[in-house]
Each structure stands twice: as structure tokens, then as C-alpha cells.
Amino acid sequence: MTARFPVARPRRLRTTPAMRRLVAQTRVHPGELILPMFVKEGIESPHPVSSMPGVYQHTRESLRKAAHEAVEAGVGAIMLFGIPEFKDEHGSSADDPAGIVQKALRDLSADLGDDIVLMADLCLDEYTSHGHCGLLTDSGEVDNDATLERYASIALAQAAAGVQVVGPSGMMDGQVGAIRTALDKAGRTDVAILAYAAKYSSAFYGPFREAAECAPQFGDRASYQQDPANASEALREAELDIAEGADMVMVKPGLAYLDIVARIADSVRVPVSAYQVSGEYAMVEAAAQNGWLDRERVILETLTSYRRAGAGQILTYWATEAARLLR
Numbered sequence: 001m002t003a004r005f006p007v008a009r010p011r012r013l014r015t016t017p018a019m020r021r022l023v024a025q026t027r028v029h030p031g032e033l034i035l036p037m038f039v040k041e042g043i044e045s046p047h048p049v050s051s052m053p054g055v056y057q058h059t060r061e062s063l064r065k066a067a068h069e070a071v072e073a074g075v076g077a078i079m080l081f082g083i084p085e086f087k088d089e090h091g092s093s094a095d096d097p098a099g100i101v102q103k104a105l106r107d108l109s110a111d112l113g114d115d116i117v118l119m120a121d122l123c124l125d126e127y128t129s130h131g132h133c134g135l136l137t138d139s140g141e142v143d144n145d146a147t148l149e150r151y152a153s154i155a156l157a158q159a160a161a162g163v164q165v166v167g168p169s170g171m172m173d174g175q176v177g178a179i180r181t182a183l184d185k186a187g188r189t190d191v192a193i194l195a196y197a198a199k200y201s202s203a204f205y206g207p208f209r210e211a212a213e214c215a216p217q218f219g220d221r222a223s224y225q226q227d228p229a230n231a232s233e234a235l236r237e238a239e240l241d242i243a244e245g246a247d248m249v250m251v252k253p254g255l256a257y258l259d260i261v262a263r264i265a266d267s268v269r270v271p272v273s274a275y276q277v278s279g280e281y282a283m284v285e286a287a288a289q290n291g292w293l294d295r296e297r298v299i300l301e302t303l304t305s306y307r308r309a310g311a312g313q314i315l316t317y318w319a320t321e322a323a324r325l326l327r
Contacts, residue, residue, distance in 0.1 A: 026308045028300070030074035030323035034119065034273070034315040037078055038211050039063045041093075041100040042085035051207035052278055053285045055317050057083060060100075060107055066320075067108050070116065073323035077117035079167060079315055080104055081212050084127055090135065091127030091150065095157040102161040109162030119165040119194065120158045122151060122179070131216040133170035133224065142224060144172050151175050152182035159188045167250070169196040171224045180245030194273060195246035198234035198260055201225035204253045204279030211278065234260045235267055242270055248313070253277040255302060258309040265310025274311035276302065281317045296325060 013023050038057045040047065046056040058066060067078055082101035084093035093099045101120055108118055124147070125133045134147030147170065155166050166183075168175045176195050183191050201222040209215040226233060238249045249268065251261045252275035265272045280302070288295035299318050306314045316322065 031076040033319040034077040035319035040083040091124035094127040105161035125214040148178040177244035192247040195241040197238040197249035207278035261309040273313040276316040
């Protein structure tokens with residue numbers, strides 16, 4: 001006689017919100033969120049970014065206020081992007097001690113102490129007149145090795161201003177090693193490196209380029225950012241960055257590359273971050289304004305998908321709001 005068993009009922013563990021919380025396998029914590037923020041030189045009031053509702057190019061004072069709000073909400077870190085008043089071919093403002101990011105870092109370091117981790121993007125595209133992430137050769141190509149010297153100098157300037165984590169995002173070969181060597185020689189072994197290890201040449205960056213005023217004036221960045229069609233090279237890039245001294249690695253963008261997040265998280269033994277980029281943010285905000293989706297549910301659902309894929313930290317423009325929702 002064939003034995004008969006009771007019918008399995010997985011739905012028993014989904015019956016109430018309390019039950020679902022009890023057995024949830026993935027949780028997002030406010031302290032795992034990183035808030036990208038833009039600070040602009042030469043403006044008297046914060047400027048809204050038209051393609052990113054709720055996001056601003058901050059003055060130093062409005063940045064300080066927004067940073068305090070992030071701390072109060074429990075956000076784990078801030079990633080600063082600077083927009084200088086003047087740009088040149090060498091991106092001279094990027095490592096100027098009186099540059100906008102260095103001033104902002106000193107402000108926030110004095111205000112917040114160790115209440116939040118201060119990070120800064122380390123690149124040249126916001127500072128160069130041509131909008132590329134490095135110095136150019138006479139033929140208009142990005143000069144990898146000459147750019148490394150600039151990155152090292154920027155790292156030292158940011159470290160002197162109080163940064164705790166630098167985020168090299170230019171995708172130059174050898175950038176992590178050059179920065180780690182410069183920091184260590186200067187006695188700044190305390191400054192960590194969050195490497196943009198897998199930064200794809202993506203169409204999702206459009207709104208960011210408005211916010212950071214860094215669109216390339218010619219060509220594109222496909223020769224140094226990764227091809228969206230490729231996955232295995234992301235693992236190689238992450239491994240190389242870790243070997244050169246990266247303390248953390250990042251995948252950017254996030255939502256369309258969760259497979260890459262998962263593959264890297266399964267392969268490395270350092271924290272893996274992912275960037276919920278401007279295009280992701282703008283799409284949700286636009287759809288919500290049209291009443292096409294439940295905005296808060298989508299915010300939390302996408303963040304949960306990042307954590308489920310293996311991202312330990314998430315850069316998101318919703319960081320402060322999401323941290324409040326998660327409390």
C-alpha cells in the first residue's frame with residue numbers, strides 16, 4: 001500500500017507580516033546604504049537635478065544639512081562627487097587642496113566625526129574640460145599611465161582633507177596599485193580603497209552626467225569601461241584590483257548586472273558593493289509620478305534584490321529615505 005503524506009503548505013510561512021519577517025532570508029540594514037551626493041562650487045543655493053527628482057547639486061552648507069539628515073536616518077556612508085567652477089584639460093581642481101571636494105570633506109569631517117564613513121569618488125571626468133576620466137594624448141586617447149599619476153595625487157589630497165575611503169572609478173589599468181602605493185608612502189595606510197572594479201559602459205548613467213556635469217565632449221568611454229556583453233572579465237578586474245590592494249570592490253550599474261554582483265560576491269573575500277545608478281533612480285521616479293507603480297515598495301524591493309544577489313553595501317540616491325523606511 002502506497003504511503004500518503006500530508007500536502008506541503010509553504011504558504012503557512014507567509015500568512016502575516018510578522019510571520020514573513022520572522023522567516024525572511026534577506027534583510028537590508030540602513031547602515032549598509034551609501035548616499036551619493038553632489039557638491040558644486042560657485043552656487044548660492046542648491047540646484048535640483050531635473051532628471052533626478054529629489055536630488056540636488058549642493059552648496060557646502062546644504063550638503064552639511066543633508067549629511068546630518070543621513071546620519072540621523074542611520075545611513076552608513078556618503079560618497080562625494082564634486083563639480084568645480086572651472087575645468088581644464090588636466091582636471092587641476094581634483095587635487096587642489098582648495099578644491100570643492102576637499103573643502104566639503106573638511107566640513108563633513110569636522111561636523112560628523114566618525115558618525116558616518118566619508119567616501120569620495122576619485123576620477124577626473126567631473127574636473128576635465130573634455131569630460132573624460134583621464135589625461136589625453138595628442139591624438140585624443142586616454143593616456144592610462146599618465147592618468148595614474150593624477151589619481152595618486154588626488155588620493156593624497158582627499159586623504160589630507162579627511163576622506164576615509166577613496167573610490168577610484170576611472171577604470172584605468174593599475175589604478176588601485178598606484179593609489180595604494182601613494183597612500184602608503186605618505187603614511188596614509190588608514191585610508192581604504194573601494195574600487196569600481198566592474199564599471200560597465202552603460203546607458204543608465206545619463207541623469208548622473210547632468211548631475212555631475214561630466215558628459216564627454218567627444219567620443220565615449222567604451223574603451224576603458226567594460227562591455228555590457230561580458231561577464232568573466234568582471235571577475236578578472238575584481239581579482240586584479242584586490243591583488244593591487246583594494247579593500248572593497250564595486251559593481252556599477254546594479255540592477256541590470258545582478259548576475260555580476262552574484263558572481264563576484266561568490267568569488268572574492270572582500271566586501272562587494274553595488275551602485276543603484278541614476279538611470280535606475282530616474283526610471284522609478286518617472287513611473288511613480290505617473291502613478292504606474294508603488295514607489296516605496298519598488299525602492300525596498302530593488303534594494304532587497306541587491307542584497308539577495310550578494311551586495312554587502314548599496315550606493316543609492318534613496319539612502320536617507322530608505323533608511324527611514326527600514327527602521
